[in-house]
Amino acid sequence: xxxxxxxxxxxxxxxxxxxxxxxxxxxxxxxxxxxxxxxxxxxxxxxxxxxxxxxxxxxxxxxxxxxxxxxxxxxxxxxxxxxxxxxxxxxxxxxxxxxxxxxxxxxxxxxxxxxxxxxxxxxxxxxxxxxxxxxxxxxxxxxxxxxxxxxxxxxxxxxxxxxxxxxxxxxxxxxxxxxxxxxxxxxxxxxxxxxxxxxxxxxxxxxxxxxxxxxxxxxxxxxxxxxxxxxxxxxxxxxxxxxxxxxxxxxxxxxxxxxxxxxxxx
Numbered sequence: 001x002x003x004x005x006x007x008x009x010x011x012x013x014x015x016x017x018x019x020x021x022x023x024x025x026x027x028x029x030x031x032x033x034x035x036x037x038x039x040x041x042x043x044x045x046x047x048x049x050x051x052x053x054x055x056x057x058x059x060x061x062x063x064x065x066x067x068x069x070x071x072x073x074x075x076x077x078x079x080x081x082x083x084x085x086x087x088x089x090x091x092x093x094x095x096x097x098x099x100x101x102x103x104x105x106x107x108x109x110x111x112x113x114x115x116x117x118x119x120x121x122x123x124x125x126x127x128x129x130x131x132x133x134x135x136x137x138x139x140x141x142x143x144x145x146x147x148x149x150x151x152x153x154x155x156x157x158x159x160x161x162x163x164x165x166x167x168x169x170x171x172x173x174x175x176x177x178x179x180x181x182x183x184x185x186x187x188x189x190x191x192x193x194x195x196x197x198x199x200x201x202x203x204x205x206x207x208x209x210x211x212x213x214x215x216x217x218x219x220x221x222x223x224x225x226x227x228x229x230x231x232x233x234x235x236x237x238x239x240x241x242x243x244x245x246x247x248x249x250x251x252x253x254x255x256x257x258x259x260x261x262x263x264x265x266x
Contacts, residue, residue, distance in 0.1 A: 004123045027123075028080050098162040100160055112157065113149070159222070
């Protein structure tokens with residue numbers, strides 16, 4: 001497998017985007033909804049799956065697309081190809097505040113495992129597949145279920161981490177305990193399992209869930225400080241409830257505070 005050799009630059013701090021530079025006939029494949037802008041001369045084409053089996057006939061295409069259904073993703077992905085003269089740029093934006101992480105698969109043995117919604121884009125030729133969990137506890141209580149995504153090949157892929165990203169390089173036998181939702185991804189040598197928090201007070205009053213993930217080295221782990229599920233939960237908690245009005249944005253004046261600060265909704 002030989003993925004296209006792409007160059008890139010990442011812009012921004014909290015709301016980042018990645019600009020990929022394509023030589024003539026080079027391409028990049030991306031998830032639907034991540035596209036931001038592109039130069040004239042770059043063509044966009046919707047394909048089944050990730051494009052890694054496009055030369056294997058209709059069965060290869062169907063198999064590639066079918067894998068994506070299991071991860072909850074669309075049947076289709078979009079490939080952007082430089083069909084013009086000279087170098088061209090195409091950019092992809094992060095879906096919410098956080099960091100874009102470039103993953104050079106040649107540095108990680110040709111494989112990287114990530115949560116289902118972390119993948120952003122990759123050089124054409126990188127395979128975007130599924131990683132099944134063989135452990136019952138991890139599948140039932142791990143937050144990601146039995147299925148995670150994996151990138152395979154010899155190219156560069158990009159994943160997105162919410163909030164601030166932490167990179168941990170684990171030595172053989174070294175264990176890191178993480179909230180299950182905070183995992184972005186890890187290399188194939190990392191042993192991922194689920195552990196019960198334990199203790200009656202922790203279980204009932206801890207507020208951190210009943211389980212956390214244990215990651216055992218050797219390997220590299222990427223952790224995010226703000227999972228999208230946590231962000232969405234906070235937004236929903238502060239959203240106006242049907243029939244109960246709103247919460248006045250935390251003001252002790254409630255609805256009157258909205259009138260005073262210019263939020264004049266009737």
